[in-house]
Amino acid sequence: MALAIGFFTIPPNSTPNLRCPLKKDAFNFIHLLKPTPRRRIRRELKSVAAMFTDNVVVSDLIAGGLSGGVALSLLKLWEQTAKRGIFDQKLNRKLVHITLGLAFMLCWPMFSPGRQGAIFAALIPAVNIIKMLLMGLGIWKDDATVKSMTRDGDYRELLKGPLYYASTITLASAIYWRTSPIAIAAVCNMCAGDGMADIVGRRFGGQKLPYNKNKSVNGSIAMASAGFLASLGFMIYYSSFGFMEASMKTVLGFLILSAAAALVESHPLSSELDDNLTVPLTAVLVGSLVF
Incomplete structure (x- = not known):
């Protein structure tokens, strides 16, 4: 028992390292979203x-x-x-x-x-x-x-x-x-978003949308998620080169835009026209408002 107590005893002159390992990672992510100096x-x-x-x-x-x-x-x-x-x-x-x-x-x-x-x-x-x-x-x-x-x-x-x-x-x-988040959002939601919507929808699209039986709930969720994550990834990628500023405002804008693109893609009219037309147009229109 004495040996066990001695093993867990902290030396009097030492400082215990009780910092959370996630604290540094969280700080780095917040630091990444700070505006980059123009110089x-x-x-x-x-x-x-x-x-x-x-x-x-x-x-x-x-x-x-x-x-x-x-x-x-x-x-x-x-x-x-x-x-x-x-x-x-x-x-x-x-x-x-x-x-x-x-x-x-x-x-x-x-x-x-x-x-x-x-x-x-x-x-x-x-x-x-x-x-x-x-x-x-x-x-x-x-x-x-x-x-x-x-x-x-x-x-x-x-x-x-x-x-x-x-x-x-x-x-x-x-x-x-x-340098424009609109370009990122338009391409990412068209490529990653619409692409994953089809792949996921065909395999896990049992629950259809009430207003469009050709589209599924899981497919729409996959589109919004993939479009948003791809946009977020390219924001971080381009900000590392100094092409644009990574900020929480931009992240929120990408989230709103990806949700809007998924909603438009799920509408029956989008299928009649073409998703490759309606999704980028949505990105441009919504992006002009949120960015």
């Missing part, structure tokens, strides 16, 4: 702009080549999985839907700040707009792309969802760019 933002933007070379145009060309290579590699990967039947066609299409836009956004820090970097970045999805038009009109034949991006293998479907998808990313890059 630091300008300094970090300048350093990122010269990521490859001191010549900004050459640097943007290199960034464009690398970003295009990433997007093309992902597209070819999903084309092969569709061709080999590794995934169900609907699941494969949603994996394309989720990954392409988000992977491209991960490449945005490689471009220079300002309008030039935005235009160079927008050229990459703009090329895909031309491709969707040519294939959707039957001018260009590519069965692998059609199979990986359409519901029923009809090339004319490319003139709807896939075309809206590429247009959204192009406009988000050219108009709003990486």
Whole structure:
């Protein structure tokens, strides 16, 4: 007994370490959400702009080549999985839907700040707009792309969802760019949110919404959650480069916007038009109010 008491006795000259291990983590998260000084933002933007070379145009060309290579590699990967039947066609299409836009956004820090970097970045999805038009009109034949991006293998479907998808990313890059939470919310809710809504809804969508029997409660929850978490992740990612300020106001804005996007996506009219059209429009309209 004496040995046990002696083992648990704190030496008189020592200070017990009774701090909660979560305290430091909580402080770090709160510190992350504090506004970033403008001087630091300008300094970090300048350093990122010269990521490859001191010549900004050459640097943007290199960034464009690398970003295009990433997007093309992902597209070819999903084309092969569709061709080999590794995934169900609907699941494969949603994996394309989720990954392409988000992977491209991960490449945005490689471009220079300002309008030039935005235009160079927008050229990459703009090329895909031309491709969707040519294939959707039957001018260009590519069965692998059609199979990986359409519901029923009809090339004319490319003139709807896939075309809206590429247009959204192009406009988000050219108009709003990486300094705007609206760009983040539009792409994240369209890619991660709408993509996860379909995947979860098909597998766990037993309970349907009272106003739309084609949509489920779990699917809508998955959309709001995935869109919000993806937006939050990109906010932290871009703030680490100094592109934007991470704040609780922005977090709340993302939460409101993702909930609104999920509500619009669940409406029957959204299915008739196209989720790739209604979700980004909702992000722009609601984002203009909350940000």
